[in-house]
């Protein structure tokens with residue numbers, strides 16, 4: 001997949017890459033955060049149409065996510081999000097590199113990453129569509145039913161389609177909503193609101209229609225598609241990584257570089273890889289999880305996968321809470337001496353895949369109790385990750 005990054009000028013205009021005139025483009029536009037199964041349906045349709053019309057498949061995606069840029073402006077007197085890399089999007093399910101990798105795996109030919117700015121966001125959808133037609137030969141625009149584009153999010157399925165009909169320059173291909181309908185997610189982060197709305201969302205909770213309505217009314221929430229990045233984010237914030245994986249079509253991933261810890265882990269008999277450098281991907285709720293650690297060789301890019309007992313927390317057993325950290329005890333194969341192989345992971349880029357929530361973080365009465373529990377967690381992990 002060819003990737004081009006476009007930085008809008010101070011007026012919000014883009015210098016599009018030269019696309020040959022010999023082929024037209026089937027284009028999907030969006031954030032594609034998480035590249036979940038709804039997004040996958042849009043991407044697959046894009047690839048399929050490109051194949052049947054002999055066109056190129058193109059995905060246009062935005063980085064940073066437009067809502068982050070707009071929120072920053074709201075919080076900072078209308079200022080532009082700083083260009084430096086110090087600003088991280090902690091709410092993003094997937095960093096831009098992983099998003100691109102997943103999009104490539106779907107068979108897309110070209111990705112155009114637009115560095116979203118306020119000026120670019122102020123351009124109308126008519127302007128943007130004109131650019132797609134004129135600069136990259138738009139033939140079909142593939143969108144979901146709720147897609148929005150351009151200033152004030154004014155471009156929707158109907159308004160975009162009426163331009164397509166009037167100009168006859170391109171066609172709109174609408175992908176039906178995928179997934180099991182809609183769910184309510186809380187606007188505030190508390191166990192109480194989450195429990196109330198889980199009941200509202202659960203068709204088997206035994207609530208009558210009126211009770212459901214009343215509970216939903218008194219719990220601030222918003223309605224989202226079940227297969228949406230917002231709902232995946234909510235599930236992860238509650239530690240429900242298995243349900244998130246159902247929607248993503250694969251386990252959720254947090255990536256980063258392994259850095260040194262206090263080296264207490266190895267004295268406990270459970271050395272852990274602290275994934276704390278350049279972390280990308282939404283951090284699930286504090287807790288202990290079964291999953292995988294994937295060690296990516298820095299030179300060859302080769303991958304080794306280990307079942308892992310994963311912890312996210314502040315190590316509350318050891319006095320004052322420490323910085324919140326993601327660490328993984330990787331179950332290494334046994335060496336010739338019958339002991340687990342020593343894995344030298346420092347400085348490596350690793351991927352942590354979350355399969356199942358095992359338990360919350362606990363304040364243990366000392367290291368022995370923690371170690372006994374860790375043994376149990378490792379056995380659970382062996383059972384789950386085979």
Ligand SMILES: Cc1cc2nc3c(=O)[nH]c(=O)nc-3n(C[C@H](O)[C@H](O)[C@H](O)COP(=O)(O)O)c2cc1C
Pocket residue numbers: 261262263264265266270272274288289309310311313314315316317318327328329360361362363364370374377
């Ligand atoms: C699977 C797993 C579960 C853990 N659960 C807890 C816990 O419930 N409470 C706690 O205080 N620390 C927990 N920890 C964190 C340990 O305290 C930590 O790994 C140990 O102190 C080593 O820290 P270090 O990397 O700074 O040397 C857990 C770690 C792992 C790998």
Ligand SMILES: Nc1ncnc2c1ncn2[C@@H]1O[C@H](COP(=O)(O)OP(=O)(O)OP(=O)(O)O)[C@@H](O)[C@H]1O
Pocket residue numbers: 029030031032033037038039041042142143144145146147175176177178179225227228229230
């Ligand atoms: N469950 C779904 N079914 C069908 N199409 C979807 C689904 N979820 C997203 N899409 C479509 O995928 C494209 C890219 O979506 P985008 O990432 O911009 O935002 P989105 O619709 O807000 O997605 P999400 O709700 O997951 O945040 C859009 O055309 C969108 O309508």
